[in-house]
Amino acid sequence: MATIYTQADSNIRKTWLLLTGFLVFIIAIGWLFSYLLDSNAILYFAVFLSIVMSFGSYWWSDKIVLSMYRAQPLEHNQNSELYHVVENLCITAGLPVPKLYIIPESQPTAFATGRDKNHAVVAVTQGILNRLDKSELQGVLAHELSHIGNKDMLLSTIVAILAGVVAMLANMFLRVSWWSGGRRSRDEEGNAGAILAIIGILAAILVPIAATLVQLAISRKREFLADADGALLTRYPEGLARALEKISSDQTPMNIRNEATASLFIDDPHKGKQKTHWFAKLFMTHPPIEERIAALRDMQV
Numbered sequence: 241m242a243t244i245y246t247q248a249d250s251n252i253r254k255t256w257l258l259l260t261g262f263l264v265f266i267i268a269i270g271w272l273f274s275y276l277l278d279s280n281a282i283l284y285f286a287v288f289l290s291i292v293m294s295f296g297s298y299w300w301s302d303k304i305v306l307s308m309y310r311a312q313p314l315e316h317n318q319n320s321e322l323y324h325v326v327e328n329l330c331i332t333a334g335l336p337v338p339k340l341y342i343i344p345e346s347q348p349t350a351f352a353t354g355r356d357k358n359h360a361v362v363a364v365t366q367g368i369l370n371r372l373d374k375s376e377l378q379g380v381l382a383h384e385l386s387h388i389g390n391k392d393m394l395l396s397t398i399v400a401i402l403a404g405v406v407a408m409l410a411n412m413f414l415r416v417s418w419w420s421g422g423r424r425s426r427d428e429e430g431n432a433g434a435i436l437a438i439i440g441i442l443a444a445i446l447v448p449i450a451a452t453l454v455q456l457a458i459s460r461k462r463e464f465l466a467d468a469d470g471a472l473l474t475r476y477p478e479g480l481a482r483a484l485e486k487i488s489s490d491q492t493p494m495n496i497r498n499e500a501t502a503s504l505f506i507d508d509p510h511k512g513k514q515k516t517h518w519f520a521k522l523f524m525t526h527p528p529i530e531e532r533i534a535a536l537r538d539m540q541v
Contacts (some may be wrong), residue, residue, distance in 0.1 A: 242294060252318055255281050264453070265406075265450070266402055266405055266451075269404075269409060273409055273412075273413040273444070286460060289391070290308075290476040290514050291372050291374045294484075298359070299355060301354070301402075302353040302359070302361055305351075305353055305501055306315055306361065306363065308496065308498060309343045309345070309363070310343065310496070311341040311342065311343045311363045311412050312341060312342055312344070313339065313340070314340040314341055316340045322364075322369070322377075325374070325377065325378055325381060326340065329474070332487075332537070333389050333473055334389075335357055335385060336436075338352070338357075338360035338362045338385075338388065339361045339362075339363055340367070340520070341361055341362070341363040341364075342364060342366060342369075343364065343366070344365075345365040345366065345367055345495060345496070346365070346367040346370075346492045346493075347365055347493065347494050347509060347511075348367040348371040348372065348486060348490050349364075349367070349368060349487060349505045349509050350362065350363060350365065350368055350381070350384055350505065351384065351504040351505045351506065352385070352387045352391060352392075354388070354393060356390065356391070356393070357388050357392065360393075362381065362385070362388075364380075367490070368380065368487075370532055371490065372483055372486060372508070374476075375476060375479035376479050376482050376486065377476075377483070378474050378476070378479055379470060379471070379474055379476070379479035379482075379483045380470075380480065380483050380506060381483075382468045382469075382470035382471070383470035383480060383506055384467075384470075384506065385412065385470070385473065386465070386466040386469035386473065387466050389469065390462070390465060392462050395458070395463075396459070399454075399457045399458050399459075402455075403451040403452060403454075403455045406448055407451065409444075410444040410445070410447055411444075411521055412449050440465075453522055456503075456523060456524065456525060457522075459503045460525070460527045462530065463527055464527060464532065466509065466538070467532055467536055468535075471539055475504070477537065477539045478537070480536055481533045481537055484507065484529055484532055484536075485533060487506065487507050488529040490511075492511075493511060494509045494510070497509075501526050503526070505516050507526055508525055508526050
């Protein structure tokens with residue numbers, strides 16, 4: 241039987257292993273494209289532009305997402321019980337109390353956002369307040385606070401930068417290759433240059449897909465980690481397990497749908513048929529809900 245601590249440690253190690261592999265992967269791809277085009281300019285430009293774009297996203301993404309879902313600030317006198325639950329969890333976690341928002345949606349779900357723990361936001365839907373009991377709501381809020389404490393907003397921004405670099409490198413390589421005919425492959429004699437050019441084109445097509453898969457894998461690991469840390473905060477894994485059961489079984493659709501923000505929520509808000517095939521799981525923003533529930537119920541407090 242795994243303890244909460246071993247579950248958290250395992251997920252942290254796997255996340256950083258994936259991130260390290262991602263960095264090595266990008267360096268290798270950058271070297272290949274630069275070598276084939278006989279120029280480092282494409283690599284420098286792509287990195288610079290991706291960082292600038294992601295910097296803006298890091299600073300203002302919370303305001304954009306809250307506005308997108310029509311979230312409204314929740315004052316203490318509007319729901320003092322919710323505030324007290326969050327305050328108690330924050331004391332246990334050693335975190336500042338985040339701003340609370342309510343989303344006028346019937347689907348039971350929640351998310352955390354913000355650039356750091358001092359500028360964090362936790363948003364809950366009206367549906368989750370209506371459906372969950374206190375212990376279940378505690379589990380959900382502890383999960384979201386764990387995302388804040390684990391700096392998942394920063395990590396997701398870093399991974400988004402890396403994935404953006406890969407996509408931009410691939411796009412620029414294909415464009416430059418099209419117009420120039422592949423600088424190095426044209427200059428080199430024999431079949432070696434042509435083979436390298438073919439490898440480069442295949443890499444430019446496939447590596448953005450691979451980068452997305454790594455990004456999604458890291459997202460799924462952080463969900464497992466937030467589950468474990470959330471259970472550690474409440475000392476009651478069953479509360480979050482029951483909450484996930486209710487959230488996953490509720491088929492109420494979101495009125496506002498945006499695939500780009502699906503990974504923010506405690507579970508994929510775009511309800512549909514559960515994906516169980518291993519290939520389909522690779523493209524999921526969250527781990528299968530039954531695996532998360534099983535992991536929580538396997539924990540010892």
